[in-house]
Amino acid sequence: MNLLFKIKFTFFSFLVVGLLVFSYAQNPIVQTNYTADAASLVHNGRFYIYAGRDQASPTGGWFSMHEWRVYSSTDMVNWTDHGPKLKVTDFKWTNGDAWASQCVYHKGKFYWYISTSHREKKGKAIGVAVSDSPTGPFVDAKGSAIITTDMTPNQGDFDDIDPTVFVDDDGQAYMYWGNGKCKYVKLNDDMISFSGEVQYANVPKFGEAPWLQKINGKYYLSYSSSLPSTIEYCTSNSPIGPWDYQGRILNPVDNCQTSHQAITEFKGKWYFVYHNGTLPGGNSFHRSVCVEEFSLNPDGTIPLLTTTKGGVKTSVGKFIPFERVEAETMAWSHGLVAADDKNVGVYMSSISHGDYIKIRDVDFGKGAKKFVAQVASSAKGSIEIRLGGQDGILLGVCEVNSTGGFDKWSTINAKVKKIKGVHDLYLVFKGGEGELLNFDWWKFQ
Secondary structure, eight states: OOHHHHHHHHHHIIIIIOHHHHHHOOOSSOOSSOEEEEEEEEETTEEEEEEEEOOOOTTOOSOOOOEEEEEEESSSSSEEEEEEEEEGGGOTTEEEEEEEEEEEEETTEEEEEEEEEESSSSSEEEEEEEESSTTOOOEESSSSOSBOGGGSOOSSOOOOOOOEEEEOTTSOEEEEEOSSSEEEEEEOTTSSOBOSOOEEEOOTTOOEEEEEEEETTEEEEEEEOSSSOOEEEEEESSTTOOOEEEEEEEOOOTTOSOOOOEEEEETTEEEEEEEESOSTTOBTTBOEEEEEEEOOOTTSOOOOOOOOSSOOOSOSSOBOOSSOEETTEESEEESOEEEEETTTEEEEEEEOTTOEEEEEEEEOTTOEEEEEEEEEESSOEEEEEEESSTTSEEEEEEEEOOOSEEEEEEEEEEEEEEEOSEEEEEEEEEESSSOOEEEEEEEEO
């Protein structure tokens, strides 16, 4: 546990964000880590986000990123942290930097393209990991980089970063990337190599973070401009251009110089994924992923979007509480930090008096009478089960006693007043000074 981060996060959460924001906030969607450079993927009814983790010190003046994490949702308002599913140490040819990435599905496999520093060759390089599952385990698919700086002549560009991969209807895959200039290649069917020379795409205002997709038969290439970054886009009748500039999608974001986007349709609605620096302690090196819902214009163009603290207003699925729910699933939280363990996976740690988890639009159906949770603790505290707010209707209290240590897990339960219908659920932690418990999962019966 990082005590300095815990104190900083808890204090500034009240001071800067305020209680009214807590009541209605949905952005950033992750409050238990700093996250950035998100890419999205829809698979089997889930919306996945693949993001790097910002780990710079509070006074750090540059990026410190060593792992990529996976988050997912079925309703776009409650998100599950699946943990660090890929790390720079999984690539033997790199010496660090978990920069922007994207995961795509093709012929039964998930290919996760990443940008990182090359150990032997100058500058950044692009590699790829592969898995049978969207949440891994992922392994280096090639054992070496796909793209290195010596593969392309310099045309005023900088590093080989920010890969985006698009598989067209005919099965041909294209990879775009770049910093200062936009580059692209046609990938071979193995998805880990390419034929021919690297090409340059002529698009205006290009900085980095390309995102290629097809909407209603037309190809859209969105990307970030130079600092402070905006999001611009072009369209074409071909995946390799020529590209016609269409305009701006997003102005510079709050408290952050960079920008990185993903645009994805899910359950009939369009979602725009990006990052900003609005979490307590946030800045250009402590970024946080956000999501906005939007609609295409009647002519198929993308409107200029506005960032919000409220985020996605309407859920697109039911949240059922009668099966095991990971504690790292939430719409909002206060004071908690995500931790990882090889035995229990991701769990919530650094929990103090007054911290809480909010889960939106929980469907209790015909009724729930009992609350069950798995916790680990060396202290005495409680979990208050409430509806509608931190001080909302109290349904019951689940008492937490010492389990023998913060790594000793035990299942506890409490009776609750019978709950019916759909409600916002709050799990509020109470107790004395210091850390109260670690929290792994919960469910109602």
